[in-house]
Amino acid sequence: xxxxxxxxxxxxxxxxxxxxxxxxxxxxxxxxxxxxxxxxxxxxxxxxxxxxxxxxxxxxxxxxxxxxxxxxxxxxxxxxxxxxxxxxxxxxxxxxxxxxxxxxxxxxxxxxxxxxxxxxxxxxxxxxxxxxxxxxxxxxxxxxxxxxxxxxxxxxxxxxxxxxxxxxxxxxxxxxxxxxxxxxxxxxxxxxxxxxxxxxxxxxxxxxxxxxxxxxxxxxxxxxxxxxxxxxxxxxxxxxxxxxxxxxxxxxxxxxxxxxxxxxxxxxxxxxxxxxxxxxxxxxxxxxxxxxxxxxxxxxxxxxxxxxxxxxxxxxxxxxxxxxxxx
Amino acid sequence: xxxxxxxxxxxxxxxxxxxxxxxxxxxxxxxxxxxxxxxxxxxxxxxxxxxxxxxxxxxxxxxxxxxxxxxxxxxxxxxxxxxxxxxxxxxxxxxxxxxxxxxxxxxxxxxxxxxxxxxxxxxxxxxxxxxxxxxxxxxxxxxxxxxxxxxxxxxxxxxxxxxxxxxxxxxxxxxxxxxxxxxxxxxxxxxxxxxxxxxxxxxxxxxxxxxxxxxxxxxxxxxxxxxxxxxxxxxxxxxxxxxxxxxxxxxxxxxxxxxxxxxxxxxxxxxxxxxxxxxxxxxxxxxxxxxxxxxxxxxxxxxxxxxxxxxxxxxxxxxxxxxxxxxxxxxxxxxxxxxxxxxxxxxxxxxxxxxxxxxxxxxxxxxxxxxxxxxxxxxxxxxxxxxxxxxxxxxxxxxxxxxxxxxxxxxxxxxxxxxxxxxxxxxxxxxxxxxxxxxxxxxxxxxxxxxxxxxxxxxxxxxxxxxxxxxxxxxxxxxxxxxxxxxxxxxxxxxxxxxxxxxxxxxxxxxxxxxxxxx
Numbered sequence: 001x002x003x004x005x006x007x008x009x010x011x012x013x014x015x016x017x018x019x020x021x022x023x024x025x026x027x028x029x030x031x032x033x034x035x036x037x038x039x040x041x042x043x044x045x046x047x048x049x050x051x052x053x054x055x056x057x058x059x060x061x062x063x064x065x066x067x068x069x070x071x072x073x074x075x076x077x078x079x080x081x082x083x084x085x086x087x088x089x090x091x092x093x094x095x096x097x098x099x100x101x102x103x104x105x106x107x108x109x110x111x112x113x114x115x116x117x118x119x120x121x122x123x124x125x126x127x128x129x130x131x132x133x134x135x136x137x138x139x140x141x142x143x144x145x146x147x148x149x150x151x152x153x154x155x156x157x158x159x160x161x162x163x164x165x166x167x168x169x170x171x172x173x174x175x176x177x178x179x180x181x182x183x184x185x186x187x188x189x190x191x192x193x194x195x196x197x198x199x200x201x202x203x204x205x206x207x208x209x210x211x212x213x214x215x216x217x218x219x220x221x222x223x224x225x226x227x228x229x230x231x232x233x234x235x236x237x238x239x240x241x242x243x244x245x246x247x248x249x250x251x252x253x254x255x256x257x258x259x260x261x262x263x264x265x266x267x268x269x270x271x272x273x274x275x276x277x278x279x280x281x282x283x284x285x286x287x288x289x290x291x292x293x294x295x296x297x298x299x300x301x302x303x304x305x306x307x308x309x310x311x312x313x314x315x316x317x318x319x320x321x322x323x324x325x326x327x
Numbered sequence: 328x329x330x331x332x333x334x335x336x337x338x339x340x341x342x343x344x345x346x347x348x349x350x351x352x353x354x355x356x357x358x359x360x361x362x363x364x365x366x367x368x369x370x371x372x373x374x375x376x377x378x379x380x381x382x383x384x385x386x387x388x389x390x391x392x393x394x395x396x397x398x399x400x401x402x403x404x405x406x407x408x409x410x411x412x413x414x415x416x417x418x419x420x421x422x423x424x425x426x427x428x429x430x431x432x433x434x435x436x437x438x439x440x441x442x443x444x445x446x447x448x449x450x451x452x453x454x455x456x457x458x459x460x461x462x463x464x465x466x467x468x469x470x471x472x473x474x475x476x477x478x479x480x481x482x483x484x485x486x487x488x489x490x491x492x493x494x495x496x497x498x499x500x501x502x503x504x505x506x507x508x509x510x511x512x513x514x515x516x517x518x519x520x521x522x523x524x525x526x527x528x529x530x531x532x533x534x535x536x537x538x539x540x541x542x543x544x545x546x547x548x549x550x551x552x553x554x555x556x557x558x559x560x561x562x563x564x565x566x567x568x569x570x571x572x573x574x575x576x577x578x579x580x581x582x583x584x585x586x587x588x589x590x591x592x593x594x595x596x597x598x599x600x601x602x603x604x605x606x607x608x609x610x611x612x613x614x615x616x617x618x619x620x621x622x623x624x625x626x627x628x629x630x631x632x633x634x635x636x637x638x639x640x641x642x643x644x645x646x647x648x649x650x651x652x653x654x655x656x657x658x659x660x661x662x663x664x665x666x667x668x669x670x671x672x673x674x675x676x677x678x679x680x681x682x683x684x685x686x687x688x689x690x691x692x693x694x695x696x697x698x699x700x701x702x703x704x705x706x707x708x709x710x711x712x713x714x715x716x717x718x719x720x721x722x723x724x725x726x727x728x729x730x731x732x733x734x735x736x737x738x739x740x741x742x743x744x745x746x747x748x749x750x751x752x753x754x755x756x757x758x759x760x761x762x763x764x765x766x767x768x769x770x771x772x773x774x775x776x777x778x779x780x781x782x783x784x785x786x787x788x789x790x791x792x793x794x795x796x797x798x799x800x801x802x803x804x805x806x807x808x809x810x811x812x813x814x815x816x817x818x819x820x821x822x823x824x825x826x827x828x829x830x831x832x833x834x835x836x837x838x839x840x841x842x843x844x845x846x
Contacts, residue, residue: 049723049727049730054726056466058505061467061469065466065765100386101386103537111536112537112538166569167568174572174576175575178576183578272569274539
C-alpha cells in the first residue's frame with residue numbers, strides 16, 4: 001500500500017496536481033476509518049446478550065436445533081474468526097446476506113437510501129425556510145418581543161418529541177383536513193409532513209446559529225459604511241450582512257445532513273417512511289450482524305465522501321483554504 | 328460567501344435532490360383506488376385491499392421464517408395439504424382431498440387433481456414428497472415434521488406418509504404455514520430465492536419493497552376459483568397510532584392491533600367495524616422451579632394464590648382480554664374447564680409462612696420491553712408486594728430477554744406468552760412441560776407428566792385422549808410453574824363493508840378470501 005502511495009506521489013509531483021494528491025490522501029484515510037467502524041460495530045453487536053438464533057428460531061425449536069442452526073450459520077466460531085471471515089467478504093466488496101431473511105445487504109441498503117436522502121434534504125429545506133428568516137429577525141431585534149418569540153419557537157422545536165409532533169401533524173393535516181397522506185413514501189405529497197417534522201427539530205439549531213452569526217456580522221465596519229452611504233436597510237441586512245453570516249450556517253446544515261444520513265428513526269416510524277434508520281434499528285433488535293455492520297459501513301462511506309466533496313469544493317472556491325493544502 | 332461558491336453549492340444540492348427524487352417515483356399509485364368500475368354487468372369489487380399488520384413481512388422463506396405476518400402471507404400464496412376451519416373448528420381438505428390412517432404408522436393422503444402452480448406446472452405427489460423431505464432439514468418446519476420418517480409416492484395423486492413415532496397431531500402440524508407445499512420443479516430449475524415464490528395459492532408475489540410494502544396479485548388459475556380482489560397490499564406502518572389514522576382516513580382497509588386505548592374511535596365510526604377475537608397468546612408468569620425458594624411448591628402456590636387476574640385485565644388490557652386459569656388454551660379441542668388458583672391472600676400468606684418465609688423474600692421478574700409485558704411485570708410487582716415478596720422488575724429488549732430466560736438459565740420469574748396450542752394438544756404441553764422440553768424454561772421435570780404425554784400422543788381415540796389431557800391440565804396447573812393470567816385479544820379495525828373475513832389460526836391471519844363489494 002505504502003509503495004503504491006509513494007509511486008503515485010512521484011507521478012503527481014507537480015503543483016497543479018496538489019489537489020489530486022490531497023484527494024487521494026483523504027481517500028486512503030477512509031480505509032483505516034472503515035476498518036475501525038466495521039470492527040467496533042461488529043464487536044458491539046456481538047457483545048449484546050442473545051443472538052440471531054434466539055430471534056429467528058421457532059418457539060418449538062429444540063436446543064439441539066438451535067445449536068445446529070448456530071453451527072450452520074457459523075455463530076459458534078470465535079469472534080476473531082467470524083470477523084476475519086466478514087472482512088474477507090468485504091475485501092471482495094461482498095457485504096454479506098441478512099441472517100434474518102438471506103437478502104443481500106447491499107441491495108436492501110440501497111433500496112432504502114433514496115428515501116433517507118430525500119427526507120434529509122427535504123427536512124433541511126424546511127429547516128432553512130423556517131430558521132433563517134427567524135434568526136435574522138431575532139438578531140435584528142435583539143431583546144425585543146420578536147426575539148423572544150423566535151427563541152420560544154426554537155426551544156419548542158428542539159424539545160418537542162419528533163414522534164409526537166408527527167402524530168399531531170397527521171391528525172390535523174391527514175385526518176381532519178385530508179390534505180396529505182398519513183403514511184408512505186409515494187408521490188410528492190407524502191414527503192410534506194415528514195419533512196416538517198424533521199425540519200422543525202433542525203430549525204432550532206440553525207436559527208440560533210443564524211442569530212449569533214448575524215449579531216457578529218452586523219457589528220462590522222463595512223455595514224456601518226454601507227448604512228452611512230445610504231444603502232436601504234433591507235439591502236444592508238439581506239445582501240451584505242446575511243451573505244457574510246452564511247458560512248457558519250452552511251457548516252451547521254452540513255453537519256445536520258450528515259447526521260440525517262443515518263436516518264430519522266422516530267419520524268420514519270410514525271410516517272411509515274421506509275428509510276435507513278429503521279432498517280438499522282430493526283437489524284440491531286434481531287442481532288442481524290451483517291445487516292447492521294453493512295449498513296453502518298455504507299453510511300460511513302457515504303458521509304465521508306460527502307464531507308470530502310464539500311472540502312474539495314471549498315478548496316477550489318476559497319483561495320485561503322487552497323493555499324493551506326499546498327503546504 | 329461569494330456568488331460562484333453559493334451557486335455551486337446550490338447546483339450540487341439541486342443535482343442530489345433530482346437524483347434522489349427520480350429514484351422515488353410512485354410505484355403503486357392507484358392503491359386503494361375505489362373508483363367506479365367500468366363494467367356494470369356484475370357486482371364489482373374494490374380492486375385493491377390494503378392491510379397494515381403490526382409487524383412487517385420479513386421473509387419469503389416458508390420453511391425458515393417464524394414471522395407471523397410472513398406466515399399469514401404464506402397462506403395467501405400457498406396451500407397446505409390440510410386446512411384448519413377456524414370458523415367451525417376441525418380440519419378441512421385443501422391440497423389433500425382426503426386422508427386416513429391406513430396402518431399403525433402410515434397416513435394415506437389422496438391429492439387434489441387439476442391444481443396449478445404459479446409457474447403453470449401441475450401439482451403432484453412429487454411436490455408433497457419434496458416439500459416434506461426438504462422441510463425436515465429446515466429451521467422452522469423441522470420441529471413440525473420431525474415425527475415423519477419418510478414419504479412414499481403411491482401414484483401421481485396418492486402419497487403415504489410414514490411416521491417414525493406415533494403422532495396423532497401430525498394433521499394439525501401440517502396446517503402450519505411453515506408446511507405449505509412448495510414446487511419441486513421450481514427448486515430444481517430456479518434459484519432458492521425465486522423458487523420460494525412459486526406456490527399454488529390464490530395470490531402471487533408481485534413486488535416487495537422491504538420495510539415499505541408487499542404487493543400480491545391474484546392468480547387467475549387458482550383451483551378454488553379466481554379471487555374477487557385483484558391486489559392485496561401488506562403495508563408496513565410500524566406505529567400503532569399512525570396505523571389507526573390511516574384506517575380512519577380510508578388509506579388502508581384492515582388495521583391489525585390499533586392502540587388499545589383508541590379502540591373506541593373504531594367502534595364509534597360508522598364506516599369501520601371493530602373486530603375483537605380471542606388471540607392465540609396466553610400471557611403467563613413463568614417461575615424457575617429449579618431455583619430456591621421456588622423449588623418449594625408451597626412458595627409457588629402462594630404466588631399463584633396472590634395473583635388477582637381481574638386486576639391485570641383492568642390495569643394492563645383495559646378490559647380487552649379474558650382471565651385465564653389453565654395451562655391449556657381454550658381454543659384447543661382438548662381444553663378442559665378447571666378451577667385453577669383463586670385469588671386468596673390469606674391462603675397465600677399461610678403457605679408462605681409454612682414454607683418458612685413468613686416475611687416474604689426478594690426476587691427479580693424479567694420481562695421483554697414490549698408495552699404489555701412491562702405492564703404485566705409492574706402489576707405483578709404491586710400484587711406480590713401485598714404478601715411481602717419484593718420483586719425487582721427488569722425489562723430487557725427481546726433478544727436479550729429470550730437469552731436470559733432460555734431453558735436452563737438462572738432467572739427467578741418472567742413475564743412470557745405462549746400460543747403453541749394451534750398445532751395440537753401435544754405440542755401445547757410437550758414443549759412447555761416435558762422434561763427437557765424445547766420451551767421448558769421452568770426447570771420442570773415430572774415423571775407422571777412425561778409418561779402421560781407419551782401415552783396421550785399415541786392414542787387416536789378422541790375421548791380417551793380428552794380424558795388424559797384433562798387430567799394433565801389439572802395436574803400441571805396445580806404445579807404452579809406456569810401461572811396463566813389472561814388470553815389476549817387480537818384487535819382489528821376493518822372497513823364496515825369488508826367481506827370474506829375468517830378468524831385467524833392462532834396468530835396467523837387468513838385473508839385469502841377478503842373482498843369489498845362496491846355498487
